[in-house]
Amino acid sequence: MNTIRQQLTRRLLLGMGSLLLVGAVVVYGTTRTALTRQFDETLRAQATALASVVETDHGQIVVDSADDIVREFNRSEGGTFFQVWRTNGTVDVVSLSLRDRRLPWPAGHLASSGCWNTTLPGGLAIRAIALQFQPHPADEASVAHPASVPVEAVLVVAADRRHLNQALTTLAVILAGSSLLVLVLTGGLVPLLLRRELAPLEALAGQAQRITAESLATRFATDGLPGELAPISSRLNDLLQRLQAAFERERQFSDDLAHELRTPIAELRSLAELTLKWPEERNDGQVLAIALQMESIVTRLLALARVSQGLTTTEVQPVNLPGLVQAAARQLDERRAKRRLAFQLDLPPALTIPSDPTLLRAIVTNLLDNAVEYSAPDTTVQIVGTVQNHTFQLQFTNTARQLDAADVPHLFERFWRKDAARTGGDHAGLGLPLARALATSLGCTLTATLNEPSQLTLTLSGPIRFENRQRPPHLTAI
């Protein structure tokens, strides 16, 4: 696996190697240039000094061998050489240090007056400089001689360049060696440093790897983390918290669903087995009631799933809200009467809103059904409609003595019931979530408030004018 540590190690080593190489080349080149220049200047000084002692004597080019400068060139084991040519190529004088060797004619170097590298016969590497000049006569009298003709001489002075080469080679070896050493040390240190500095990142990765659906309560440490990692750790913790909450919701949903379905199935099964064993215990009415209850749960669940996934189609048209509420209320007359409840409607008679009548009717029915189911007997359910700022509000208020303020946020959760035992099978806790999902799909909002004394108000709000929008925003969560 390609890790950050490996990548950083590779790139740091490559970068360091490149820097060392460039540094070594620059140092070597600069030093070489400086040493060569110094060598050349010495050579040029020697050539100039030597040229001053080259004379003509009766047409012959001569060098005063007694001169200190010349003596240096005449040592047989000396490392400096000279040779004097006439311009026609005839050799007049050579240093004794050349012995039987001869310097090469400086073809091409006379004009440049620069130094060049060459070799003596025998392979000795030398560096040479050439001067072309007119030697002055040894005898001042001969200058005045009419027959005396000025002689043009070419002087080549050379020196053994082995020391220069050795110095440069040594420098190259030192530079290469030290660069290699630095590179090896870097190669050893970088992984160690990276391992130490990246340890918090690895710890974070290890912890993340160990997290499973069963350990969502785990949180990443944020104290003592480097500045770059602290926000990541913090975000991961937020994510875990949301994930845990989602898992909890799903678990709760599964538990509730299991209970809501298992109980009627258990009832049905025990009834069936009882009837098979003792036919006189047969009770078809109960079987039908159980089937209807299960059908209601499944229908509501399916409707909820369909609305949540945006699969419902809405056909918006003008809907007379009071008429729709009255029709929905009439449907519940029997149950309302059984519980000795009264509906008190206060709706503007001409209130017409743009909505889908089927879905709106389902919302209103669910809200009325909820009020009838949970209101205390002998109380009144108030249904009040108002219009304000191009928005209608439909409020359903009923007594809900069993609720307290902490219950209100849970009212729209799927399968939520105040009674943890979930006793009573007709209401599974799907009516309000479904009503809210439907309201959202119609571009409306459904909220709940609990006022003293134990008055629950469910408020449906929405626009009273047609909008260009054809479809409401897709639902993402309930």
Next chain:
Amino acid sequence: MRVLLVEDSVRLQQSVGAALRRSGYAVDISGDGEDGLWRATGEAYDVIVLDVMLPKLDGLALLKSLRARGCATHVLLLTARDQVADRVTGLRAGADDYLVKPFALEELLARIQALCRRGYGRKDNHLAIADLEIDTTAKQVWRAGAPVKLKPREYQLLEYLAHRAGEVVSQSEIEAHLYDDEVALMSNVVESAVSSLRRKLSAANSTPLIQTRRGLGYILEAPPQ
């Protein structure tokens, strides 16, 4: 045998209650945890069938409270929760058995019967006293090799006396174990049941097996040789 059913589903109360009564058990029914605890501590039950999710007081809290009061009645937990952790929690809280909804009625009856048997320290389903033989699974009785046809209540009385064979069982103990709240007890209900049982058992062999200990109760034992 007397069973307490603590279950909030009215339909399950009806069907399980009917099945238990049909099987010869005396059944008391309770719809919430508080009432269930009150009944469980006030009466002598052989088995308590207890739902976990109950209004007012949940089944596990009821069970813990019951055990804390020293009540050793066998308890069968009945619940929609089927996770291993739920079962472990239930058994650790003091339950003797655990059944997940939906359940087979036959299995529930068999488990209740097994718990009743355990209550009298027996593991097999065959009881024999002298020439009387009882199959507690098939609920059949033989005297001297001949089958004896008994009504459910008579069978329950015989099985109860057989479980406690050799012991004097008082009339009030019989009433507590065999008759539930639905039976309006008359002073001679036990006496007449014993009398009817004696008559049916003596059909094949006239040697009496059930003796009366005046002022104390009844004893089922093998006649002296």
